[in-house]
Amino acid sequence: MKNRVKDYQMNIHENRLIEDVVFAKTFTLLLNTLLVVDLFRMLVGSEVIVSIVQYAIYIGCAIYVYWQVADCKKFKIDKNLFYSICFLIITMSISYLVCPDIKRSYSYYILFVITRSIPALYFTLYLDKNKLKLTFEYMRECRFIWLLYIVVGMFWIPKHTNSWNQYSITYGYNLLIPTCIIIYYLFKEKKIKWIIYTVIFSISMLWRGSRGAILCLLVFIVLIYIMNYKTEKRLKRYLKLMVAIVFGIVAACNFKNIALILGKFLQNSRTLNLLSSNINFDSGRSHIQSLYWNEIMEHPFKFNGIFSDRIYYSKISQEIYDMTNYPHNIIVELFFQWGILLGTIIFFIMVCGIIRSVICINKIKNNELTCIVLIFLVSGFIKLFFSASYLVSIEFYLLVGIIICSQRVNRFKIG
Secondary structure, three states: OHHHHHHHHHHHHHHHHHHHHHHHHHHHHHHHHHHHHHHHHHHHOOHHHHHHHHHHHHHHHHHHHHHHHHHHOOOOOOHHHHHHHHHHHHHHHHHHHHOHHHHHHHHHHHHHHHHHHHHHHHHHHOOOHHHHHHHHHHHHHOHHHHHHHHHHHHHHHHHOOOOOOOOOHHHHHHOHHHHHHHHHHHHHHOOHHHHHHHHHHHHHHHHHOOHHHHHHHHHHHHHHHHHHOOOOOHHHHHHHHHHHHHHHHHHHHOHHHHHHHHHHHOOOOHHHHHHOOOOOOOOOHHHHHHHHHHHHHHOOOOOOOOOHHHHHHHHHHOOOOOOOOOOOOHHHHHHHHHHHHHHHHHHHHHHHHHHHHHHHHHHHOOHHHHHHHHHHHHHHOHHHHOOOOHHHOHHHHHHHHHHHHHOOHHHOOOO
């Protein structure tokens, strides 16, 4: 009888381990999809093949998620996932009633929600310490694919851009999460190989990426530095923080000179050229945002609906409707779509959620959880202040999920 019980328990353990492995591998694939798709685009060149690869990965991940919900969970999904889906459906319905023209966006957005938003929420809401540890192990093994992407991008970008504008926003942001993972392992293991990886990845982002990606990376480094050394003795921790602050002040005071010096080694870097002359992240977007601000000030409390900013821009600029015509600033986007009152409430909820999440991970002391929360913070929130749109940013939905999940303390306690 005891042997049967033991065998039964072993079978349960093995099944759970297999489930965790499949979960972690699929999650890793989802996190690397944008990078892999861009790598295919550089190597193959055919937009048809690239689209097939992209949707094959996203649909494959989505099928896994819905199969898990139907077969393993027996449709008993996480209540927060259910509430999120209901909120999206209600918001889309009300927005359509207020602004029927936004139906142009819905064919893309509905597919985006089904294949990306819901899977992103699922993976983060159902994380636990075992799945997270496995995910980091698989992400670590992806560094060779990341290196291939770096090398290919270094040759591909100069051939397909102007001699004075050799950069790619996509390239920089695709390297953001990998570089954060590399830096995490540098802090964790303190080995020479991780120093080399960090230098290679950071230089690649600086040379061929954008300023926004570099800023996100710097924010991550500061936060992971602070969180990583919170367990050290107070005096030692304060000394390291003081050194970091002094270094930061010196670098800030000599920012243009540093950018000019680096520019001599990393020639034709748009990021360094702009940083040496223009550090305000404008790039012509202030004019676009001023158009939205004018409309917001005229109707400060009006709810226009999601994607209404795209419709407004196409009308006022008399350009063809384009999903990428958004304010490139999350505050402007929220205020225009929701009105100042509702927009402020939504933004306040986001900030409070992030603060609560940081407080929780500080108590849990799980390094992988701390890292992934900070990664999604910079890629799914900080990034939105100067690039992308929260509606169609998979990292934003990953952030929402991890904020909720990280507050479930018992899932991630070690020991």
